[in-house]
Amino acid sequence: MKFYYAEPQSLHAPATMIMRGKIIDSPEGPVRADILRATLDKLDIQLSAPEALDSELQQQRIRARLQQIHTPRYLDFLETIYQRWVALPGASDIVTPNTHPCGAARMYPQHPVGLAGWHLSDMACPIGPDSFKGIMASAATAEAAADSVLQGAGSAYALCRPPGHHAGPELAGGFCYLNNSALAATVLREQYDRVAVVDVDLHHGNGTQTIFYERPDVWTGSLHADTRQFYPFFWGHENETGVGAGQGFNVNMPLPIGTAGQGFLNTLDALLERLADFRPEAVVIALGLDAHKDDPLAGLALETQDFNSIGRRLADLNLPTVVVQEGGYPTVHLGNNLAAFLQGFRGV
DSSP, rough: OOEEOOGGGGGOOOEEETTTTTEEEEESSHHHHHHHHHHHHHOOOOOOSSTTTOOOOHHHHHHHTTTTSSSSSHHHHHHHHHHHHHHHHHSSSBOOOOOTEEEEEEEESSSSHHHHHBBBTTOOOOOOOOOHHHHHHHHHHHHHHHHHTTTTSSEEEEOOOOOTTTOBTTTTTTTSSOOOHHHHHHHHTTTOOOOOEEEEESSSSSSHHHHHHHHEEEEEEEEEOOOOTTEEESSOOOTOOGGGGGGTTTTEEEOOTTTTTTHHHHHHHHHHHHHHOOOOOOEEEEEEEBTTTOOOOSSBOOOOOOOOOHHHHTTTOOOEEEEEEEOOOSSTTHHHHHHHHHHHHOOO
């Protein structure tokens, strides 16, 4: 198994977010990567840096791949909005929306305030002066892991932050800007006809679902805290199964709030049974560690040892696999949860 991380991810370092109307310290920051990297060090795992940050040609390659899952205007927004925002009279030093196009909005705005509201769906996705560099570094990490699998590595792990599975074709949300898991699947599709994304994060991967919802070549499956009572609220129900050519290729299995390990594992087994009908040739694991009972955003109640069982079940697929880090926020358990998953996945 190969392991990847890009140091420039730390350039995206939001200090605060708004939750339930209150300004709070953001749980999604460089410290997440610091904790996970320390865990990998303890496991004597060496991290490789992606090459996509090193040359204009490689930048063009990742941009071309990203345009398969995100709109060009959204990518342009992420790259340029900070400079446009701070040029506004009286603007803050961080991009934060104060209006959203709820309902049947049809006109794409030109003003930076309107653009921020159009593309940033909630108050958990601020953009600072160097955020775009950090966001691209996260995506490049997922790309490098997927490329290594194309080149013969049986599996690879991408330590990505900010995470990505809430990011849709032109929408950021839930700390996510570019969809790293969807990018990894896009890379795998260059060699494999049928690719699956299995999302075991606490939250529904609404961005991933949206990106592939009309496609039969990428199967998406998610088990997550019931979104009738939990973020992202507006997606993730069982009746969302795809449309058109994608009908039947999206599977959601929501869990009651507070579900513990055995309930989660039983549901994962059911999800993997559904996956078997697709006959995937390669798989992306959207790995969330936030289903742990003590996670700051807790909605489920897994113990650390449950992540070992999750890893073993996913390894049993015996497919070329890219593991993309999604959620999991700072606690004394975070690093142990990653170690448990990797030990289960690697059979050690």
